[in-house]
Amino acid sequence: MRFSGCNGAAMRRRLLLAFAFALAARAALASTGTYDVREVSPGKLSIRASLPGGALHIVRGMEPFVSNVRANGKAIRQAGNRWMAPSCDPQCLIEWDFDLVAAAAASRDLELARDLGDAIEAPPGTWLLRGDEEPDRVRLHVTAKGGRTFVSGMPRAGDDYLSREFPRDVYSAFGKLDVMKIDSIDVALIRNGHAIDHDRIRRWVAHAKRSIETYYGGFPVEHVLLLVRIGRGRGIDGGTAIGGGGAAIVIAAGDQTPAAGFDSDWQLTHEMTHLTFPSVARQHHWIEEGIATYVEPVAREQAGLYPAREMWAELEEGLPKGLPEPGDRGLDHTHTWGRTYWGGALFCFLADVQIREQTSNRFGLQDALAAIMRSGGTIDREWELEKALTIGDTATGTHVLVNLYRSMANDAYPVDLPALFRRIDGGDGAIRRGIEGPHSY
Numbered sequence: 001m002r003f004s005g006c007n008g009a010a011m012r013r014r015l016l017l018a019f020a021f022a023l024a025a026r027a028a029l030a031s032t033g034t035y036d037v038r039e040v041s042p043g044k045l046s047i048r049a050s051l052p053g054g055a056l057h058i059v060r061g062m063e064p065f066v067s068n069v070r071a072n073g074k075a076i077r078q079a080g081n082r083w084m085a086p087s088c089d090p091q092c093l094i095e096w097d098f099d100l101v102a103a104a105a106a107s108r109d110l111e112l113a114r115d116l117g118d119a120i121e122a123p124p125g126t127w128l129l130r131g132d133e134e135p136d137r138v139r140l141h142v143t144a145k146g147g148r149t150f151v152s153g154m155p156r157a158g159d160d161y162l163s164r165e166f167p168r169d170v171y172s173a174f175g176k177l178d179v180m181k182i183d184s185i186d187v188a189l190i191r192n193g194h195a196i197d198h199d200r201i202r203r204w205v206a207h208a209k210r211s212i213e214t215y216y217g218g219f220p221v222e223h224v225l226l227l228v229r230i231g232r233g234r235g236i237d238g239g240t241a242i243g244g245g246g247a248a249i250v251i252a253a254g255d256q257t258p259a260a261g262f263d264s265d266w267q268l269t270h271e272m273t274h275l276t277f278p279s280v281a282r283q284h285h286w287i288e289e290g291i292a293t294y295v296e297p298v299a300r301e302q303a304g305l306y307p308a309r310e311m312w313a314e315l316e317e318g319l320p321k322g323l324p325e326p327g328d329r330g331l332d333h334t335h336t337w338g339r340t341y342w343g344g345a346l347f348c349f350l351a352d353v354q355i356r357e358q359t360s361n362r363f364g365l366q367d368a369l370a371a372i373m374r375s376g377g378t379i380d381r382e383w384e385l386e387k388a389l390t391i392g393d394t395a396t397g398t399h400v401l402v403n404l405y406r407s408m409a410n411d412a413y414p415v416d417l418p419a420l421f422r423r424i425d426g427g428d429g430a431i432r433r434g435i436e437g438p439h440s441y
């Protein structure tokens with residue numbers, strides 16, 4: 001149907017208003033921001049949203065890639081890094097275009113936008129306008145250009161995505177993707193012209209998932225995106241996990257990686273371990289990396305994927321790297337690689353031993369971390385660290401986690417590791433066997 005003259009313009013205004021009211025009705029509950037995104041050509045987005053009037057903004061630095069911003073069909077002005085929409089009752093129909101290709105070329109950052117070859121990764125927070133008060137929930141409907149696919153770590157809601165908060169950081173991608181579903185995991189392969197055995201990928205993902213489920217007694221989230229970039233060569237590298245509106249992992253794998261290379265991989269289990277703990281303030285990043293560093297080999301050992309002797313050899317070699325160096329302060333203040341990864345792992349090992357000693361080996365760190373996860377403490381939630389630690393202590397009937405944190409947070413905390421290993425080997429070696437599992441929940 002074609003429109004011309006004032007009748008056509010009036011009809012278009014009525015259609016726009018009808019669309020705005022339809023979006024507003026969908027957004028009525030719990031302050032839901034509703035966005036409809038269409039990829040009109042590869043990496044070029046046309047977006048409609050039902051939003052309150054007033055100042056609108058986007059992630060700082062992404063303003064140059066926003067164009068044609070309109071409110072109820074009329075262009076609105078940009079004032080610095082904001083667009084000033086009129087007041088609307090109940091909400092405005094806001095429309096704009098976003099150039100994801102140009103954003104990725106300028107950014108090259110996974111947390112903003114990055115060209116990964118056959119796909120561009122960019123969290124929704126990169127390309128969605130919003131007001132100063134972000135909605136409690138965001139519903140996102142995306143239509144990719146023909147032959148292309150959109151994937152996201154945002155939770156699914158039928159054909160849409162629906163997050164409990166604004167999806168500022170969670171990895172998402174548009175592109176030519178091979179997508180397979182493994183239970184709650186959406187695996188999206190960016191092949192970039194390289195062949196890869198899908199069964200090998202399935203087995204790799206299933207092994208990591210089994211390790212997590214064995215250690216924690218279940219999988220932490222209902223939906224997670226695993227974005228795998230395939231390149232030339234052998235090996236697995238470059239894994240990162242993120243929350244911020246959902247749960248997602250990005251990792252790279254070489255097209256010549258043999259089956260044994262996937263079977264012996266530790267990195268995917270490490271990244272999946274990140275899904276099991278809430279996002280905490282930046283100064284506590286050591287607890288996030290420390291848990292993943294300590295739990296990963298133990299979880300793989302408990303799942304029957306890693307020999308116990310190799311697990312212990314890894315810990316005995318790695319844990320000394322977390323000891324404080326001269327001039328170091330506590331874990332909240334000294335953020336070197338060793339203190340962040342292995343210092344955090346040392347906290348976990350100490351906690352595991354102390355919990356087992358205080359409970360006659362009935363409980364361990366495993367019980368504390370599983371309780372935190374079951375209480376909703378997963379990567380898509382932001383918590384105060386002591387909230388998580390208190391939940392863990394309650395599960396074990398101790399105060400080990402909170403007390404140990406208060407001892408190690410601000411001050412260097414020397415540990416005699418050889419003596420500690422002799423301690424867990426004392427008696428009948430029950431503590432060592434308890435860490436090895438299996439464990440009941």
